[in-house]
Amino acid sequence: MRWRTTIAFALLAACHGNGSGPDAGTCTPACRDGFVCRYSACIAQPTACTASATCTGDQYCDGTSMECLPWGVGPGGNSDGSCQGTPAPGVSFPGVQCEWVGPPAGDAFPDHVNVLATPMVATFDAQGTPSIVLTSYNFTDHGSESCLGSNPAYFGVIRVIDGRTCQQQATLSVPSVVGSATVAIGDLGGPDATPEIVAARSQGGLVAFTRKPSGWSVLWETTSTLADNLCDWAGPAIHDLDDDGLPEVIFYGAVYDGQTGATIDESVAATVDSIGVGYIPVVADVDGDGVPELVTGTELYSWDKLNRHWVVKRGLPGANGSVAVGDFGTFPAIGQDDRAHTDGIAEIVVVYQGDVHVYTVAGREVFKASLQGSGGPAGQGGPPTVADFDGDGRVEIGSAGATAYNVFDPDCRVPPDPATCASLSINGVLWTSPSHGNGANLTGSSAFDFDGDGRAEVVYGDECFARVYDGVTGKVLASRARTSCTWYENPVIADTDGDQNAELVITSNKSCAITCPAVDPIFDGAACVDDTDCPAATHCGRDQRSDALGRCRCAQDPDCGEGYVCGDPIAGAAPAGKVCRTAHAATPATGVRVIADTVDRWVGARRIWNQHAYSVTNIDPSGNVPRTSQWLRNWTQLGLNNFRQNVPGDAAIAHPRPDLTVKQVKVTCEPTASTVSAEVCNRGSEAVAAGVPVAVYALTTPSKLRCQAQTTELLLPGMCTAVSCDWLGAGGDGAVIVDDNGNGNGITRECREDNNAMTVHVTCP
Numbered sequence: 206m207r208w209r210t211t212i213a214f215a216l217l218a219a220c221h222g223n224g225s226g227p228d229a230g231t232c233t234p235a236c237r238d239g240f241v242c243r244y245s246a247c248i249a250q251p252t253a254c255t256a257s258a259t260c261t262g263d264q265y266c267d268g269t270s271m272e273c274l275p276w277g278v279g280p281g282g283n284s285d286g287s288c289q290g291t292p293a294p295g296v297s298f299p300g301v302q303c304e305w306v307g308p309p310a311g312d313a314f315p316d317h318v319n320v321l322a323t324p325m326v327a328t329f330d331a332q333g334t335p336s337i338v339l340t341s342y343n344f345t346d347h348g349s350e351s352c353l354g355s356n357p358a359y360f361g362v363i364r365v366i367d368g369r370t371c372q373q374q375a376t377l378s379v380p381s382v383v384g385s386a387t388v389a390i391g392d393l394g395g396p397d398a399t400p401e402i403v404a405a406r407s408q409g410g411l412v413a414f415t416r417k418p419s420g421w422s423v424l425w426e427t428t429s430t431l432a433d434n435l436c437d438w439a440g441p442a443i444h445d446l447d448d449d450g451l452p453e454v455i456f457y458g459a460v461y462d463g464q465t466g467a468t469i470d471e472s473v474a475a476t477v478d479s480i481g482v483g484y485i486p487v488v489a490d491v492d493g494d495g496v497p498e499l500v501t502g503t504e505l506y507s508w509d510k511l512n513r514h515w516v517v518k519r520g521l522p523g524a525n526g527s528v529a530v531g532d533f534g535t536f537p538a539i540g541q542d543d544r545a546h547t548d549g550i551a552e553i554v555v556v557y558q559g560d561v562h563v564y565t566v567a568g569r570e571v572f573k574a575s576l577q578g579s580g581g582p583a584g585q586g587g588p589p590t591v592a593d594f595d596g597d598g599r600v601e602i603g604s605a606g607a608t609a610y611n612v613f614d615p616d617c618r619v620p621p622d623p624a625t626c627a628s629l630s631i632n633g634v635l636w637t638s639p640s641h642g643n644g645a646n647l648t649g650s651s652a653f654d655f656d657g658d659g660r661a662e663v664v665y666g667d668e669c670f671a672r673v674y675d676g677v678t679g680k681v682l683a684s685r686a687r688t689s690c691t692w693y694e695n696p697v698i699a700d701t702d703g704d705q706n707a708e709l710v711i712t713s714n715k716s717c718a719i720t721c722p723a724v725d726p727i728f729d730g731a732a733c734v735d736d737t738d739c740p741a742a743t744h745c746g747r748d749q750r751s752d753a754l755g756r757c758r759c760a761q762d763p764d765c766g767e768g769y770v771c772g773d774p775i776a777g778a779a780p781a782g783k784v785c786r787t788a789h790a791a792t793p794a795t796g797v798r799v800i801a802d803t804v805d806r807w808v809g810a811r812r813i814w815n816q817h818a819y820s821v822t823n824i825d826p827s828g829n830v831p832r833t834s835q836w837l838r839n840w841t842q843l844g845l846n847n848f849r850q851n852v853p854g855d856a857a858i859a860h861p862r863p864d865l866t867v868k869q870v871k872v873t874c875e876p877t878a879s880t881v882s883a884e885v886c887n888r889g890s891e892a893v894a895a896g897v898p899v900a901v902y903a904l905t906t907p908s909k910l911r912c913q914a915q916t917t918e919l920l921l922p923g924m925c926t927a928v929s930c931d932w933l934g935a936g937g938d939g940a941v942i943v944d945d946n947g948n949g950n951g952i953t954r955e956c957r958e959d960n961n962a963m964t965v966h967v968t969c970p
Contacts, residue, residue, distance in 0.1 A: 243270070244279040257285065262960055263866040263886060276866070276888050276923075283923030288889035288956040290862045292658045293806055295675060295754060296738050298731045298785075299683045300766060300803040302701075302708060303371035305339075305364070306796035314378060317341035317362050318795040319714035321351060321692050322387040322440065323649065326368060326699040326710065326814045327400050327828050329416050335368035335701050335812045337710060338402055339797050342384030345716045347690045351384040352436040352482060354407030363388065363404060363414070365421070368701030368708075368812075369894060371799060375421050377414050381407040383437050385692045386483070389816040391443035391830045393424070393463035394451045400815075400828030403441050403454050409433025411441060411456055413466060425466035431459050432483075435475055438647075438693040439483030442816050444823065446488070446497055446508045448833035455486040458499060458506070458515065470514035477501045479525035479557065482647065485588055485693065487528045487818045490838055491551040492566045497833055501525045502555035505566065521568050526557025527647070529848040530820075531591035531600045532840035533563055533615060536571050544599055544615060544625075549841050554848075556586035556604050561613050561633075563602075572615045574633030576606035584608070584646025588693060588817070591848035592652040594635070594676030596660035597625045600846055601635060601676075603663050607646035609637045610665050612679065627677050636679035639727060640667035642719075649695030649817070652676075652850035653707060657808040657860050661850055664696045664709065669721035669789055671696050671711040671800075672728065684728035685709075685768060685800050688793035690717035693817065698851045700812045701799055703919055704894030705854060705861065707810035708801050713794035721789045729775045730756040730784025738804045740766050741950040746781035748774075758782035766803070805954035809854040809861065809891065820848050862956035864889035865897065865943045867963035868925055874969035878931035881965055885916065885943040886925035889956055893920040897953060899928050900945040901965070904938045910947050911939060936967035 232242035240247045252273050254266035260273035265281040267274045277283050307318040324339040344350050344359035354360055361384035363377035382388075386405040393401045393413060401424055402414045409430030414421050441456045443463065452463040458473035478484040479502070487500045499506040499515055502523035506515035530551040534544040552571065555562045563572035576586050584607025594601045594612050602613040614635035616625035628635050650665040655673065663674040666687055673683040689712065697710040732738075732754040733745035739757035742764035747755040758781055759771035765785035772786045773779070801807070815824045822837040822845070824830060831837070840846040868884040881901050887893050897916040902908045912930035920926060932939070942962045944951030955961075 243272070243274055246278045248275055248278060258957065262963055263868045263888070276886065284888045284890065285864060286890050287858065288862050288864050289858045290860045290954065290956060292656045292860060293734050293738070294656045294658045295682050295732045296734055296804070297655060297673070297683050297802045297806050298739065298757065298804045299685055299709065299800045301768065302799045302801040303369065304796060304798040305366045305371040305373065306794070308364070308373055308376065312376065314341070314343065314362050314376060316343040319343070319345065319716060320712040320795070320797055321385040321694060321714055321716070322438070323694045323817055324697055324710050324712060324797055325388055325390050325816070326697060326701055326812065327390045328812060329399055334703055335699065336374060337366050337368050337701060337797060337799070338388055338390060339364050339366070339712070340382060340384060340386065340388060340404070342714070345718070347717050349436065351716070352386070352438055353434070354381065354383055360384065360407045363402065366797070368799070369703070371797070377402070377421055380412050380426065382412065383407055385438045387440035387693065387817045389441045389443050389454070390828060391452055391815055391824060392828050393443070395464065403443065405432065405437050405440050405456065411454060411461060411466065427461055427466045427468065429459070429461070429468050429471065431471060431474060432457060435483070436481060437483040439485045440817060442486035442488060442818050443830055444488045444497060445830050445832050445836070447510050447513070450832050452830040455488060455499070457484050457486070473506060473515050477525050480527070480585065480647070483693070484525060485527065485817045487530065489530050489551065489820070490836065491530055491553065493550060493838065495834070500528050500530060500553055502528060502557060519566065519568060521553065521564050522570065523555040523562050523564060524557040526555050527586065527588040529554040529589040529591050530840070531848055532846050533571070533600060536565050536569065538567060542571060547840070547846065551838070551840050554589045554591060554602055556589050559584060559586055559606070561586065561589065561602055561604055563615065572633065574613050576604065577611055577634055577637040578606060578608045587647050588649045588695070588849070590650045590652050590663070590850065592661035592676070592850045593846070594652070594661050594663065595627060596658070596677070599625065603650050603652065605640065605646070605648045605650055605665055608642070609639050610650065610663065610674070611637045612663065612676070638674060638679040638681070640665070641669045641721065642667065647693060648691040649693050650849070651695045651698060652847065653698040653810065655707060655807045657853070661847070664698060666694070666696050666711055667691070668719050670725050670728070670787060671709070681728040682732065684725045684787035685711060685798070686787060686789040686794065687711050687713045688719050688721060689714050690719060695849065697814045698810055699814045700810045700854060702894045703812060703892065705809040705892045706801065706805065707807040708799050711798050711800060713796055713798070715793040715795055719793060723789055724770060724772060725787040725789070726775070728787050730786060733757050738806070740764065740803065741948065743785065748779050748781050755781070756784045759785055803952070805952070810851050811854050814851060821845055821852055858890060861891035862889050863887050863891045863893045863920070863953055864955050864957050864960070865893065865953065866960055867941050867943055870941050870963050870965045872965060872967050872969065879936065879967050879969040880929055881912065881932050881941060881967070882927060882929040883941045883963070884925050884927055887920040887922055890922055892922065893953055895919055897944055898946040898951065899941065899943050900947045901930060901932060902940050902942065903934065904940060909934065913947050932967050936969060939965045939967060941965055
């Protein structure tokens with residue numbers, strides 16, 4: 206954030222004794238001169254206040270005495286639970302928080318840098334720090350080597366990396382895994398209570414890895430070699446089918462014991478795949494009878510718990526394409542269909558050969574539309590994402606085609622209603638946006654409400670760019686470069702560092718010699734409300750006085766930061782100036798990048814995304830798989846009814862914000878330096894990740910930076926931490942400012958930006 210801090214002296218002091226005043230409590234012995242007793246604590250003489258916003262520094266306004274009191278004294282506690290921001294739809298400026306582009310020196314697999322499959326996010330340690338799990342691959346094909354493991358020279362190895370720093374934590378290489386197949390994560394049972402990683406082996410079948418104090422090891426391998434001769438982009442899923450608290454693993458249509466890997470049922474096995482590159486297992490109790498179903502486009506299979514196998518429950522008229530589930534309304538066998546009211550029974554979305562179908566569990570087709578192309582064939586269609594993209598309380602469908610991304614809306618039919626179909630389309634398509642080549646035309650997508658305005662945004666990565674699209678219009682709100690020949694992979698949204706803000710995880714690979722444009726042709730610059738939404742060297746400018754939002758304006762490329770260039774808007778030169786456009790490097794990228802909003806607008810998210818068919822209620826935040834009888838049906842839960850969409854974490858308020866302050870400062874005179882130590886605190890309602898910058902200035906004209914430090918631990922609401930640095934130069938009056946990177950700008954958007962400083966006086970020789 207841009208620094209607009211008012212410098213204030215400390216009002217804190219140790220409790221020394223008696224005093225008097227409103228709610229003084231008892232202080233024995235008496236407080237020393239200059240201090241008064243409040244709530245049994247001795248503090249410096251407080252000032253009057255009308256609200257906490259009128260108090261400076263590390264203080265709040267006590268509603269009883271109407272005085273500014275230090276946090277931790279009196280009824281204010283240690284933090285402000287009401288500290289929050291306001292949503293700013295469409296406003297963000299994403300930057301790279303960290304990246305893994307290859308293993309560290311000395312790694313046994315230095316060439317395994319291409320990432321083809323969806324990465325996963327979960328927590329494996331007691332500290333609660335999320336990790337990212339990815340499959341890395343050592344070739345550049347798009348064929349049998351990547352999906353079959355047919356060439357023993359080219360195979361996948363699993364990497365586990367730190368979700369905050371992207372530092373590599375582990376490599377799981379034996380046995381090797383399918384390079385293009387997504388892993389699944391979940392606690393398979395046992396005394397450790399930590400999640401396991403399940404992956405498709407190169408020689409067919411599955412392998413499960415478990416983490417012990419000594420490191421990662423193989424928990425089991427299946428004796429089955431299912432899919433040995435099948436091209437597999439899909440990978441497994443984890444669900445508790447028997448309601449015994451011990452999960453099973455589903456691979457294609459086969460079921461394996463989650464504790465041993467023993468084969469339970471392969472009766473439907475690979476018959477569920479019509480596409481030819483793998484069926485992504487979708488399991489849910491779609492009709493509410495308490496029994497989980499395996500959902501395909503041609504059959505609903507019900508799990509027979511007694512005999513432990515799938516039985517055909519009902520045929521469906523579709524094909525075995527890509528599947529999702531959600532409640533699209535009420536569709537009775539007899540009577541009027543009603544999109545406006547859900548009935549708690551899921552409908553089934555099937556994408557196959559360029560068409561999107563929605564079927565009831567009884568097999569009636571209630572919606573069909575075709576993928577729209579953009580100067581080329583529409584394509585097969587990617588795994589569907591279900592979310593309320595336009596905020597009308599009804600869910601829609603997103604799916605990627607060969608040359609465009611589409612959002613389908615069953616309300617976009619004759620006659621369209623602008624309240625439920627903003628585009629007034631009549632072909633079932635709410636909007637379509639061109640994409641750069643999707644040779645496989647099967648790429649996945651995801652969704653998240655980044656700005657907390659009640660409308661989900663689409664997140665999709667084509668061959669050259671990962672983009673965030675406005676759910677109503679398809680306008681590109683954010684863009685970052687990537688490179689991929691494209692498989693089933695989709696971007697993942699999760700809180701990867703535990704800071705209660707969402708991050709976006711995108712992948713890259715050098716397969717297929719993809720050629721990309723130098724600048725994203727459909728991203729027209731980052732939107733802004735005011736200058737604080739833009740990087741320090743830019744400003745917010747509007748093309749028209751009536752424009753609700755401006756765009757960050759720049760003069761040269763460095764103004765925009767890494768990954769952007771300063772250029773004219775898509776429509777050409779504008780009086781308001783140039784904008785920051787997304788650039789693509791000439792050399793294809795590899796690995797995984799964690800993208801965070803540099804203006805800190807993105808709301809919080811869960812710290813987990815555990816499998817390709819992610820639906821929130823299929824897994825708890827710790828990686829535990831719910832028993833069948835306790836498995837909440839996503840579409841019946843308030844605020845959900847989605848598929849492949851992540852949701853905010855457990856924030857008590859809608860838009861929590863941190864509030865960083867300086868509690869106290871001291872100076873230590875060392876033989877060779879004056880060390881300034883400060884205790885910085887988070888008095889807001891949202892955690893702040895490690896790495897918050899702290900700057901110490903001399904109060905000269907102009908002010909001079911004397912030294913800098915960073916916090917080294919996660920700051921939960923009400924927590925404080927110590928930082929220190931050595932004052933450089935002549936002594937004198939100064940200021941310690943938290944969330945200041947040395948040039949008046951910070952990295953954290955707070956509910957208050959005017960209470961980040963405390964003065965200090967340096968008198969060391």
